[in-house]
Amino acid sequence: LVQEDVYIHPTSTVDTQQIGESTRVWACAQIMAEVHIGSNCNIGSHCFIESGVTIGSRATIKNGTLICEGVTIEDGVFVGPGVVFTNDCYPRSPRLAAAGSRYDTKEWLLPTVVRRGASIGAGAIIGAGVVIGEFALVGCGAVVARDVSAYAVVLGNPARARGWACQCGQRLRFREEVTCCTNCQRRYITEGSAIRPIEIE
């Protein structure tokens, strides 16, 4: 089912057929069976994408990013280079006797979602079971242990909220309840501890 204009670099190992049109996969990437990738994505070199991952359309996955089972990445997401996802809060080697029956079922697996338009900076580590809200911006090197609000900018280890980002990527400054992006003029309003765009496109 791989579309005709999909590009797959000859050094990569791609075992899924579920890749949408115009998606490109670069050198030494490994994409396992039972991965779904939408159209018009770019998957950088040295990426690893495990069975059970779903990636929407128009996503950019930079080099060396490791995406494990249970992760869903929605449309238009940016995942920077060297990002690592996780799916187990208390990992043990499944081959360790003391781990007992922990890995007999998939109960240990915590799913993670990255909502549409969000960006994850280089080298960020995404804890198991979190939701990264739409258009959120995770700073480079951040270690995300909790859910991230839509449009929030989070930084540090552990990652903490440090501001807001526009859909276009620009940082937003709130002096009043409503603000206007200095780059694209989208407008946002605060709502408790969250924000939302005033005109939804």
Add this chain to the structure above:
Amino acid sequence: LVQEDVYIHPTSTVDTQQIGESTRVWACAQIMAEVHIGSNCNIGSHCFIESGVTIGSRATIKNGTLICEGVTIEDGVFVGPGVVFTNDCYPRSPRLAAAGSRYDTKEWLLPTVVRRGASIGAGAIIGAGVVIGEFALVGCGAVVARDVSAYAVVLGNPARARGWACQCGQRLRFREEVTCCTNCQRRYITEGSAIRPIEIE
């Protein structure tokens, strides 16, 4: 000496013969000569394992992990994806004139040990010369600069002790001197700033 039922993905580069039975090596991994790996291990895609590394049996080494000379990983250890080990506290390019004679011998090399049953979370960075105690749990994204006690849970940059883990992986809660794992019922006792299991298996 590679055992007959070892699996090595055709895209990987494996220059050691010292791999125990039932061990599997996945895509684009590079394992140099003079590496020793025990039986029933899983070595993920894009791993790099340098000469002089020893890995025990039943270990799980996830994707994109980089293990340098001087590292010893004991039986049953879990090393998450994107983990990086180090062996030099004051690195310079050996080709830099100012580095002088620093790299003429191996005196600069600080060995690191990960004791049996320990777990290292995704994207953790392990400083040169540390010992990670048995069944310790290094959180994802932690930067470990000091030794980690057996059964300790460490988090952050720099990594600090934040609690205790059972052999099975479960977090332990101490309200008194003795506690019982809520998952597997192993019992532990505090001993100064350490803990130990009451019944050793």
Add this chain to the structure above:
Amino acid sequence: LVQEDVYIHPTSTVDTQQIGESTRVWACAQIMAEVHIGSNCNIGSHCFIESGVTIGSRATIKNGTLICEGVTIEDGVFVGPGVVFTNDCYPRSPRLAAAGSRYDTKEWLLPTVVRRGASIGAGAIIGAGVVIGEFALVGCGAVVARDVSAYAVVLGNPARARGWACQCGQRLRFREEVTCCTNCQRRYITEGSAIRPIEIE
């Protein structure tokens, strides 16, 4: 133009001709066109080096390091394993409609420079647009968001100045305005919030 004694591992993908003599490139590395690399460098396995990168001579780039467009690495630099460079402070997927015209030109790209003799520890993340001064030492796992002074040692997330390093790599201790390296006897003097060597070699 690749010099005759350059070594390129057969599993790597090297699309530039601009590689100086005695440079070696290891397994599964990808080096794009329009990359310039000097002589006597070592490029570890699984590295990715994007078009528009310049690397001087006698540099050591360890395994799994990701170097993006806009990065310049001068002579004699050490880049540890798993280091990630960045070039965009507010990244969005270029395929995302909301990103608008942001990626139509290269105005978003912030260049980064690593000055001669500097060292970047394992797993460090280098923010877009920073300058890392000569002989500076970025600790392993540091997340560098600001310029780093020459000879400075920086640690943490975000990286903060924690001391000084000699050209040879040794940590320097200042009890007075002038100090002498305990390893190589080079002498340094403080100058405001910076230091400089007394005899320049």
